[in-house]
Amino acid sequence: MVQPIIHSLRMAGHLGLRSPDGPLFAHSAPSRDAGAQLDYLAQQGFAGAFDIYLKVRADAERAAISAKLAEHGLEMGTFNNDLAHWDKPLWSRNDADAQALIRASIESSIATVAQMGSGAAVCVTGLDAAYEKPAQIAAMIANLRRIAPLAEDAGLTLMIEPVAPQWIPGLLIDSMADGAAIVRAVDSPAVRLLFDVGHCAMMGDDVVQSLDAHWDLIGGIQIADVPGRVEPRAGVIDWVPVLGRLIDRGFDGLVEVELLTKEDSAQGEANLLASLRAIDNELKERPI
Structure with missing residues (x-):
C-alpha cells in the first residue's frame, strides 16, 4: 500500500496552474493527460487533485477525471468558480447583472461538484479603482450572504482566497485580514x-x-515556497513548523501543492518529491 507523501496530511497535486496542459508532474508522469497525472499522484502518495481549469474542460474530460478519481479513491479539491470573470469586479458589484452572473457561476459549480463527488469553488474578484474598497468588500459580503444558502443546500464550499498583490495585483482581497473579515461577516x-x-x-x-489566528475560518490550505511560488525548500519558508502545525491541529482537508517547480524538468519534479519526503521524515522525528 502506498504511504502518504506527508504522514497525517492529505496532499493534493494540481492538474494545471498556468494553463490546462501544465500539470504539476508534466515531465514525470507518462503524459500530461489528466488521467495519467492522477495515476501518478496516487502512486506517489497524494490523496487528491485540484484543477483551476476544471469547469472549462470538455464534458468528456471531466467525466474521465471523475472516473479516475473514483478508481484511486482520490478527492477533488478546489477549482476556479468563474474563469471568465475571476480578475474582473463582479462579487464586488451590487447590480442585477452581477448577481445573475454570480448565481449562474455558483449553479455550474454545484453541477461540477456533483459530477466530481467533491470539490470547492474559489471565489476571487477584481478591484474597481473607481470605487472605495470598503464599499466593494461590503458588496461582496452581501453577494455571498445572498448566494450562501444555495451553496449550503448543495454541499458546495465557496473559498475566499486572499492573494498577495505582489503576485497578482488588482484583486479585491489582498490581505488575510480582509479575507477573514468577509468570511466572518x-x-x-x-x-x-x-x-x-x-x-x-x-x-x-x-x-x-x-494559521492560529484564522484557524476557525480555514476551509482549505495551499502551499508554495517563496520567492517565486516554488517547491518547499527552494525558497525561504521554514516548512516543518508550518506543516507540523497542521498535523498538530488535526487538519483533515486537502493540502494543495499550488506551485511550479524551480526547475521546469523531471529533475525539478523529483526535487519536489524529495523535499516533501525529507520534510515528512523531520516531522516524524519531532519531539511529541
Whole structure:
C-alpha cells in the first residue's frame, strides 16, 4: 500500500496552474493527460487533485477525471468558480447583472461538484479603482450572504482566497485580514477561507501565527515556497513548523501543492518529491 507523501496530511497535486496542459508532474508522469497525472499522484502518495481549469474542460474530460478519481479513491479539491470573470469586479458589484452572473457561476459549480463527488469553488474578484474598497468588500459580503444558502443546500464550499498583490495585483482581497473579515461577516458554513502559505508569507505575515489566528475560518490550505511560488525548500519558508502545525491541529482537508517547480524538468519534479519526503521524515522525528 502506498504511504502518504506527508504522514497525517492529505496532499493534493494540481492538474494545471498556468494553463490546462501544465500539470504539476508534466515531465514525470507518462503524459500530461489528466488521467495519467492522477495515476501518478496516487502512486506517489497524494490523496487528491485540484484543477483551476476544471469547469472549462470538455464534458468528456471531466467525466474521465471523475472516473479516475473514483478508481484511486482520490478527492477533488478546489477549482476556479468563474474563469471568465475571476480578475474582473463582479462579487464586488451590487447590480442585477452581477448577481445573475454570480448565481449562474455558483449553479455550474454545484453541477461540477456533483459530477466530481467533491470539490470547492474559489471565489476571487477584481478591484474597481473607481470605487472605495470598503464599499466593494461590503458588496461582496452581501453577494455571498445572498448566494450562501444555495451553496449550503448543495454541499458546495465557496473559498475566499486572499492573494498577495505582489503576485497578482488588482484583486479585491489582498490581505488575510480582509479575507477573514468577509468570511466572518457572511457567517455561513459554505463560505470559508482558503489559506495559501505562499501568499501569506509574501504579505509579510508570520505563517504559523496567521494559521492560529484564522484557524476557525480555514476551509482549505495551499502551499508554495517563496520567492517565486516554488517547491518547499527552494525558497525561504521554514516548512516543518508550518506543516507540523497542521498535523498538530488535526487538519483533515486537502493540502494543495499550488506551485511550479524551480526547475521546469523531471529533475525539478523529483526535487519536489524529495523535499516533501525529507520534510515528512523531520516531522516524524519531532519531539511529541
